[in-house]
Amino acid sequence: MISVLLVVPILYFTLFGNLYSEKKVMEIPVVVVDSDHSEISRELIRAFDVDATFAISSIVPSEDEAMKAIDKGSAYVGLIIPAGLAEKAKSGKEAEVLTIIDGSNMMISNTAVRAANTLIKSISAGVTLKKLEAKGEWGEDGKNFFTGIDYRYRVLYNPTFSYLSFMVFGLGGTVLQQVLFLGVALAVAREKDLGTWHKTVRSYSFFQLVLGKLTPYFILSTFNLIVTFTMVLKWFQVPYYGNPAYLILAGTLFNIAVLSIGFAISYVTKDQLQATQLAMLIAVPSFMLSGFTWPLMSMPAVIAGIGKSLPLTYFLHAVREVLTKGHGLEAIRTDLAVLMLMAVIGLFLAYLAYLLQSRKFATKADAEETGVVVTQA
Template identity: 65%
Template sequence: MNNFSRLFWGEWQNLFTNKTIRNIIFIVPLLYLTLFGFLYGEKKVMHIPTVMVDADQTELSRELYRAFEADQTFAISAIVGTEEEAMKQIDQGEANVALIIPADLEKNVKAGREAEVLTVIDGSNMMISNTAVRAANTVVKSVSAGATLKKLEAHGGWGEEGKNLYTGIDYRYRVLYNPTFSYMSFMVFGLAGTVLQQVLFLGIAISVTQQKEAGTWRNTMENYSFWAITASKLLPYFLAGTLNMFLGFTLLLKVFGIPYYGSTVHLMLVASAFNLAVLSIGYAISFFSKDQLQATQIAMLIAVPSFMLSGFTWPFISMPAGVEAIGKSLPLTYFLHGVREILTKGHGLAQVSSDMLVLCLMAVLGLFAAYLTYLGQTRKKTSPARESAAV
């Protein structure tokens, strides 16, 4: 066997005998692909929360209601009396689409005058806005075509005379928050949050394990309290993560000129809560990992699919319940929702208070898990010493 064959065969055997490498190569891809298969199982965005304003109250407006209800793209969640009420629901995130049916719609249709139906769409998620625009246009045109045929049949006119009897219903739409359908305004914020999360995750995840590998971790636990170790570990990464957030979003908003409408101070407050959550979870991972490689694996297992599961691109309304639950257990989900609410919609802290609360809770749970692991490791290291002292 020549040198190349020996090297190749050795590495081939190592690929299957080394548990860590085997899991990375064969298990992790299958896990991700299975998860993404379930994630996009609906195949398209469906059941978009829709609020309706029916100022016409006629058979034609009820037919439009039935048509939107029958189309699986929409789910009419409320019927309100005014356009202002509908806009409030969209602004608060209770609905993504508002169907506005004006007064005298049926009267104008029968008289052959101009008649139109308006949909107002939340454009902060382009998957929702693109789907809603196309689907609403199809629904309105279908109802319009059906009404046209009924009118023509009633008058018996199919030539030029028939064309003048009915003009149809014009479809109009207005997109809020991202009216130009800009992918830069839509995608870059999410990708920025994902990158900054991964950097922070990897940095803190190896903070304890590198000491374990160097053989200094036991001495650190014997000479310092948990909270002293925690503060010394987390504070440098928190400051570095906050600086990265500030520089990253300054670059996006000021240098690349991405439009934004909310307060950058509010953004940094949400970012601080997010950094604490990520650091606490990564710190806990570092505590119960035996070495840097294992800590990196676990951190990446969480960080890599976070963006796909965050609801930022593919909405939660089109996810299976189990996948949605996973997405809502990740800190990136709440940070990106906060970014969207503040920068894209121009909202204040009141609209992101629940996101900050969940992130702070995640930080507490992460520190608690690290503390329990610390206690377990401390007992393991002190028990042999006690036994030898007793002897």
């Protein structure tokens, strides 16, 4: 308990301090549609590429292609430069540049809107100053000569910037994980405290223990999953666009992965206190590391790697893809596969612990029986 009180706060704040070491979201992938191919359009593209907030990931020929890139998640911002932009700007006519922004993560969308607005206004002001300087039209005459490039943006998936739509899905998944981790981590440790675990291991196979210990938790966690997201979607009226059946599928695999990892934790710890500490050590920072709020691309590589090793990361990504973006199985195939792999690894580790403990208890029992025989003799 002393180590928990003294070490864990330092560990967490070291982790979280490094998590936000970039201070702001950086290197947001941008897909570009340049239909103008002018000096101004090239200057706009250079400005986006040089700015630390953005990183040009690709240049595509049409807005439809840009939308596909954003929909697939290979880019979060689409810079749409229309044909005739330079001609309109030079003639003093109204000219517009559009950015299409993935609004499913408000950290990214808010940053992108502000940074793009600043860049485009800077380019617009530069064009105006060049024309004024060339014509010598300063003072009162210059006030009537303003070449404006208007900034327009369209936000996908969360156009109203609703914080409820942004946060509640992630918090729902986090609560489900916390409760399940805590419950299943005590499944075996409780018997260790009671002193009955050695009898249980000798009386039942690993398969029987998995069914007996995990089935009640699986039923309860499935019930909690359905109730939680029903409340979110129906009671709080959070808009959603995908098929909830895909959410149930992802949630089921998520529950199995958490159960498996929690079961392994319960095996390797010596009592309920230690099991609870280890389970909470993993569960508490999971939401911060999941990439649901602060994107993984803006985390240091080591911390992002930790985040990618947690089941909550893949479940919340699946939730966002299905409910926020309206995608189907194709978009969450990787998430489902990773969750399934985590479940297998968790059960395998628990099985190894079961074998070691079975041999230990069997050896101890043989020694006790031998001792009794010698005493009787």
